[in-house]
Amino acid sequence: MTFRLRAAHSDDLEPLYEMAKLTGGGFTNLPPDRTALGAKLARAATAFARTEDGVCDEQFVLVLENTETGEVRGTCQLFTQVGQQWPFYSYRLNTLTQHSQELDRTVRAEMLSLVTDLEGSSEVGGLFLHPNERAGGLGLLLARSRYLFIAMHRARFADRILAELRGIIDERGGSPFWDGVAGRFFGMTFQEADYFNAINGNQFIADLMPKHPVYVAMLSKTARSAIGVPHPSGRAAMRMLENENFAAEGYVDIFDGGPTMTAKTDRVKSIAEAVSGTVDRVDLEKGERALLATGQLSNFRSCYGARHISEDGTISVNSQAADTLGLSAGDTVWSVSR
Numbered sequence: 513m514t515f516r517l518r519a520a521h522s523d524d525l526e527p528l529y530e531m532a533k534l535t536g537g538g539f540t541n542l543p544p545d546r547t548a549l550g551a552k553l554a555r556a557a558t559a560f561a562r563t564e565d566g567v568c569d570e571q572f573v574l575v576l577e578n579t580e581t582g583e584v585r586g587t588c589q590l591f592t593q594v595g596q597q598w599p600f601y602s603y604r605l606n607t608l609t610q611h612s613q614e615l616d617r618t619v620r621a622e623m624l625s626l627v628t629d630l631e632g633s634s635e636v637g638g639l640f641l642h643p644n645e646r647a648g649g650l651g652l653l654l655a656r657s658r659y660l661f662i663a664m665h666r667a668r669f670a671d672r673i674l675a676e677l678r679g680i681i682d683e684r685g686g687s688p689f690w691d692g693v694a695g696r697f698f699g700m701t702f703q704e705a706d707y708f709n710a711i712n713g714n715q716f717i718a719d720l721m722p723k724h725p726v727y728v729a730m731l732s733k734t735a736r737s738a739i740g741v742p743h744p745s746g747r748a749a750m751r752m753l754e755n756e757n758f759a760a761e762g763y764v765d766i767f768d769g770g771p772t773m774t775a776k777t778d779r780v781k782s783i784a785e786a787v788s789g790t791v792d793r794v795d796l797e798k799g800e801r802a803l804l805a806t807g808q809l810s811n812f813r814s815c816y817g818a819r820h821i822s823e824d825g826t827i828s829v830n831s832q833a834a835d836t837l838g839l840s841a842g843d844t845v846w847s848v849s850r
């Protein structure tokens with residue numbers, strides 16, 4: 513079976529909707545709502561169509577396609593500049609240390625402070641692979657292809673990049689962090705808020721969120737233990753982010769407490785190691801396993817393959833990858849070791 517990533521277009525609405533229904537909720541970037549997904553695809557079409565360089569508030573959607581059946585089996589997204597239309601709020605976990613001489617006691621209090629520190633960053637998100645295709649390396653293809661896309665369109669992205677991981681959700685679909693923090697100010701369950709959020713965006717959360725720092729010690733044990741902890745199904749995503757040099761630096765989602773991971777864009781491993789070259793031969797038999805990508809914007813496509821980089825910088829690729837990407841000698845290809 514051969515898989516290829518490509519730019520999403522409006523015909524991908526139904527498969528995206530079918531996948532969105534499988535996420536189990538709380539997955540902000542992939543709501544199971546045709547109107548919201550259609551708007552996302554329209555926004556991506558505008559981003560793919562703009563050819564000037566420079567960072568502005570845009571969003572790209574990519575899909576993973578089985579090249580034999582044409583079926584869409586996975587998706588991922590890139591946001592170039594968060595916090596432009598509305599503030600991008602996060603909770604930052606801070607520590608306040610105080611000392612009493614009379615008691616000879618030092619007390620450390622952890623606090624969650626509402627901040628907009630990450631405003632202006634780029635974001636990767638909406639990573640989803642159909643459950644039947646998991647554990648075979650396709651998740652890595654999906655995630656890492658985005659970094660090749662960034663390397664290939666570097667001027668369209670900011671110098672810092674973030675990824676938000678979904679937080680803990682209990683058996684009833686509730687969020688212990690929501691129940692302990694924001695939920696107290698909204699008069700809504702997490703599921704109601706999640707649904708409203710999927711359809712209308714999360715501005716209402718920012719509007720009604722308490723603006724003062726929250727002392728962690730005053731939260732329930734279940735809310736406390738959800739701070740900065742990813743949903744179990746997000747562990748693979750977290751592992752992949754860590755492998756790319758992203759780190760959790762104390763920022764958590766104001767909604768579900770899930771960790772926000774950040775990195776300097778040029779230090780993301782797959783971006784730093786991505787190289788471009790002109791295709792020499794397309795019949796390579798033995799080479800280094802690699803991710804290969806080609807094409808600009810709406811014509812972007814990527815897949816797994818094999819490469820050999822010659823001393824003059826030209827690159828030979830295996831015939832299957834060349835077929836999958838439609839490559840011939842003289843084309844430009846970007847690659848990174850697998």
Ligand SMILES: CC(C)(COP(=O)(O)OP(=O)(O)OC[C@H]1O[C@@H](n2cnc3c(N)ncnc32)[C@H](O)[C@@H]1OP(=O)(O)O)[C@@H](O)C(=O)NCCC(=O)NCCSC(=O)CCC(=O)O
Pocket residue numbers: 588636637638639640641642645646647648649650651652653654655675676677678745746747748749751752753755
């Ligand atoms: C995240 C993906 C796409 C990953 O796909 P696969 O499970 O097929 O992954 P894979 O390619 O086989 O493996 C990727 C890497 O994760 C590791 N891995 C796999 N399962 C793991 C687990 N349970 N705990 C820790 N690590 C795990 C593998 O060893 C491998 O790392 P090594 O190579 O080191 O062995 C999928 O699991 C999925 O769709 N999950 C449900 C949706 C979801 O939670 N998406 C993330 C949302 S968060 C988001 O979108 C923001 C983050 C982002 O966009 O990057």
